């Protein structure tokens with residue numbers, strides 16, 4: 026195995042460093058292993074509150090720049106997520122460039138694990154899109170800095186069900202804020218992305234008698250959701266669909282200048298990371314349109330609470346209790362944003378930043 030941590034041209038390095046400076050990252054590690062074909066990037070955004078914990082995403086990025094931008098944005102989001110959730114963790118994230126369906130194997134995962142180990146605990150990994158609990162087991166053979174392990178190995182398993190519970194709590198709090206009542210019965214909810222998190226969310230919604238619309242690029246998943254939960258499939262341009270709640274549970278940046286003008290919903294509340302393409306601009310556009318946006322990094326924190334539980338030694342009951350607190354935090358942030366006439370994303374960021382600044386000062 027050959028560790029190549031600086032195999033980028035100087036112009037790209039300059040670009041990376043400028044982006045790191047702009048977004049305030051501490052460290053970025055480029056990982057390449059010829060033998061397994063591994064191409065990965067690990068981004069450590071901030072370690073003021075603790076080690077940078079964040080999942081690894083495996084995705085078929087069209088370009089290396091796209092992968093870099095994703096990992097920089099995702100890792101920064103993790104810093105604020107940990108801070109607002111009150112965890113003793115910093116923010117980090119990793120991406121592996123490749124097709125999780127065809128290119129993922131034990132050797133690739135172990136090769137990635139060796140790179141995680143080189144950071145000596147500054148970065149701790151877990152599952153994200155394209156990764157499974159079994160992948161964490163492979164990674165664990167090379168490093169202890171891995172969470173999201175199966176229960177028989179002392180872990181909490183895949184964090185997605187806990188994430189879905191937190192999103193559900195955030196959605197109910199948003200409903201309470203908008204309609205004065207947190208019942209979702211009879212509400213039309215569009216779930217975009219019916220993967221690990223999306224499906225559990227659909228389960229909660231169905232049990233509460235919401236009317237669930239589903240969309241996924243994977244047609245098989247859509248068929249399963251329709252037959253299992255009686256969901257209504259929608260395809261094509263879904264953004265103009267008249268619903269009460271839009272729940273983005275696929276990938277990020279679906280809230281942008283093209284989609285927001287089309288939205289016909291009262292609430293946006295979903296699991297995807299970095300839903301706003303541009304935090305300020307698109308947060309403001311939603312606010313101007315009167316759409317309540319439950320900040321993603323706040324309501325999808327169930328996953329990090331679940332993996333943090335492995336570090337902190339919580340059991341599942343305590344994990345779910347901690348996750349349930351997302352309801353009150355969401356309501357508090359929506360009210361603060363209203364009082365201060367700022368976007369909900371800004372209100373959440375302000376609280377998270379305050380905690381980081383306080384820790385830095387001590």
Ligand code: NAD
Nearest residue numbers: 184185188218220221222241242243274275296297298328
């Ligand atoms: P997943 O890979 O299990 O599911 C994602 C689903 O989205 C897949 O079914 C995929 O086919 C679908 N999809 C992808 N692109 C799409 C598109 N353009 N339109 C419609 N569907 C599309 O992932 P997951 O673990 O369920 O995570 C979903 C989102 O939630 C991601 O953004 C992830 O970063 C975020 N998130 C997940 C967790 C977690 O615990 N898994 C925690 C926090 C945040």
